[in-house]
Amino acid sequence: MSAPRIVVCGGGLAGIAAACEAVGLGAQVTLVERRPFLGGRAFSFTDEEGRQLDNGQHVFLGCCPAYVRLMRLLGTDGHLHRQPLLRIPVLGSDGTTALLAATSRLPSPLHLTKALATYSHLSLRERAAVARAMSKLGTLGPRRRARLDGMAFSDWLADNGQSEDAIERFWDLVVLPTCNDRSHRVSAALAAFVFTEGMLSSPTASAVGWSRVPLSQLVEPAVERFLTARGSRVLRGQAVIEAGPGGVRLGDGTELGADGVILALPAERTRQVASAALPEDPGLGHSPIVNVHLFHDRRILEDPFVAVLDSPLQWVFDRRQMSGAPGEPHVVVSISGAHAEMGVPRAELAESMADELARVIPAAREAKLRGWAVVKEARATFAPAPGQAARRPGPRTALERVALAGAWTATGWPATMEGAIRSGIRAAREVMGDAPPGTSIRPAISSRA
Ligand SMILES: Cc1cc2nc3c(=O)[nH]c(=O)nc-3n(C[C@H](O)[C@H](O)[C@H](O)COP(=O)(O)OP(=O)(O)OC[C@H]3O[C@@H](n4cnc5c(N)ncnc54)[C@H](O)[C@@H]3O)c2cc1C
The missing domain is CATH 3.50.50.60 (FAD/NAD(P)-binding domain)
Known part of the structure; x- marks a missing residue:
């Protein structure tokens, strides 16, 4: 046959x-x-200076086995790197850093207890409320989760005792890069899926992975x-x-x-x-993502990536560290749900993101910017709306x-x-x-x- x-x-x-x-x-x-x-x-291109740049920083999580399997089948999984466990340094506007890190020995959801208990960008009361809402999400199950699709996640969060600060400084930290918009524009079912699959399903589900190569x-x-x-x-x-x-x-x-x-x-x-x-x-509509590639004359981040609160920077990735290869310092500011940024001229965006980096990251103040590239993806994803x-x-x-x-x-x-x-x-x-x-x-x- x-x-x-x-x-x-x-x-x-x-x-x-x-x-x-x-x-x-x-x-x-x-x-x-x-x-x-x-x-x-998900592609890379060669810019005018001959650098290979991604159209946008792409990460995957421990809960993404099909992605890793496909790369294994193609023989390129050796280019992937994955954290053993979730570890995100989160910079606050007051200059302090809180580490959102899962602990290995405890079964889910206890692996997140320490991370939430020490998350200093929220008050103790807010942290306790976050833990309660997380455990409620963990008990919803697929059917009850699906029924939340018509509702904005921010409404679900407010109904479940979350303050505006908690939404902005904890929940949106995860919702923005995974769903590509803020909670008030995101289906509660979709966001609930992200937290249950990506954070609660196992201690390694939230570990962040990336490609070392373009x-x-x-x-x-x-x-x-x-x-x-x-x-x-x-x-x-x-x-x-x-x-x-x-x-x-x-x-x-x-x-x-x-x-x-x-x-x-x-x-x-x-x-x-x-x-x-x-x-x-x-x-379905679309939701945009803007990536600002910045080339300084020296390394400015200690970690491979950081999340930044109360700032247009959102997430900053050190591509040089992430690639594990020597070369020109290269950071990428990845802006999800970038509705406002789409209309800003590229040079202006590059300048304002470089200034913002210098404001929040001390090492960036000493550094000289040698070059930049901005990629705007108007149709990066479908709109994750209710x-x-x-x-x-x-x-x-x-x-x-x-x-x-x-x-x-x-x-x-x-x-x-x-x-x-x-x-x-x-x-x-x-x-x-x-x-x-x-x-x-x-x-x-x-x-x-
Ligand atoms: C900047 C950016 C950052 C992102 N970050 C992440 C991330 O961190 N993690 C993550 O998991 N996802 C991320 N995503 C989303 C992810 O890239 C997409 O969800 C995924 O790549 C979509 O794949 P797809 O095959 O469904 O669609 P597409 O990638 O859109 O593929 C459709 C293909 O069809 C082709 N095509 C169109 N018309 C025709 C035609 N008439 N004939 C033949 N071919 C045609 C197109 O050229 C295209 O290659 C990001 C996306 C962007 C843009």
């Missing part, structure tokens, strides 16, 4: 995962990507090598303009026949190429053997690399139906959980 031909549209992480999973299930895959490179919203190096040329070795292929720089159950048509007129099609595209593109697969605009769950479709469409994938689909996760990869795996299983498992790679990523 010949292998089913599957076309995967979109070479972001969802499409890459779908392609690898389908190959593992016995398919012959063509992965089609509009841009000349794979990786989608993001594109995780997938280029590994994906192509992986697929071609298994009788499949990658087409870059080719846009799908029409897709349906029998295959797809590309921008240059080429038609690719297929036994199954996976649409791993942004929602708006999905509707353009196959409106029958997504008849209504899901109306009501998001009902707007996110599952993999199945009205078209036979045409499935949807993408971080924006109904994964239960915020717009993350992990969510994208899970959606791709699920879509591959959907189009492959009860196809016998292939012999070329075994086991596929899904079964390596």
Whole structure:
């Protein structure tokens, strides 16, 4: 029996995962990507000075096994680094630092007790209230959590005894980078998922991980090598303009026949190429992220990264330390939910972030800024607003053997690399139906959980 031909549209992480999973299930895959490179919203590029920069700092957590498994399958997991346990230095506007660090020996949720008890950016009363709300989140369970989707997380927090300071200095510290907006614009169900999966599910769930190398190096040329070795292929720089159950048509007129099609595209593109697969605009909207890369003449951070309270800096990453390689000092200010920053000219943003760094980090006052680059991603993620769950479709469409994938689909996760990869795996299983498992790679990523 010949292998089913599957076309995967979109070479972001969802499409890459779908392609690898389908190959593992016995398919012959063509992965089609509009841009000349794979990786989608998680990519790196070379700037005018010849530096390799990520479009935005990407981190993953200990609760993201599919991401690590995909990189292992591609043979690039050696470039990943992960903290053994959560450890975040949090700088306050008064110049003090509180360490949010999990302790290893205690079972969840006790592994966070010390971190909360010593979190000096809140009063003792506020810390006790945070601990109570955390333990309530831990008892909600998926069904009760899902019922909170219509509510803003800030309202849930206020109903559960959280002060405005606690929301800003503790809850939003986590909600902003994971959901890509502040609690008042975030679905309580989505934020509750983040805290239960990412902080409470196990002592290592919240450990932060990152790539030591520029993001594109995780997938280029590994994906192509992986697929071609298994009788499949990658087409870059080719846009799908029409897709349906029998295959797809590309921008240059080429038609690719297929036994199954996976649409791993942004929602708006999905509707353009196959409106029958997504008849209504899901109306999810977008939330922006701005990354400001700064190159000083010396190292300015002691830690690989810090969170900064009461400041537009939000989170600052020392890419040099994170890469573990020698080279020019390089920090990245990563601003989530960056609605206001999108309209600010790049040079102004770079200057104001450098000034702000000098204000809050003593070592930055002595340092000279040698260069900068600003990346604005207007459509970085879907908007995590209340009501998001009902707007996110599952993999199945009205078209036979045409499935949807993408971080924006109904994964239960915020717009993350992990969510994208899970959606791709699920879509591959959907189009492959009860196809016998292939012999070329075994086991596929899904079964390596
Ligand atoms: C600045 C920034 C920072 C982020 N930080 C984090 C983080 O720290 N941790 C985390 O987990 N997530 C983070 N994310 C989110 C994460 O990058 C995304 O959720 C994930 O990469 C989305 O993958 P995807 O495959 O679903 O979609 P996409 O990456 O959007 O992939 C879709 C692909 O389809 C292609 N395409 C579009 N139209 C066509 C067409 N007609 N034909 C063929 N191909 C087409 C696109 O070029 C693209 O490659 C961040 C995102 C950004 C932008």
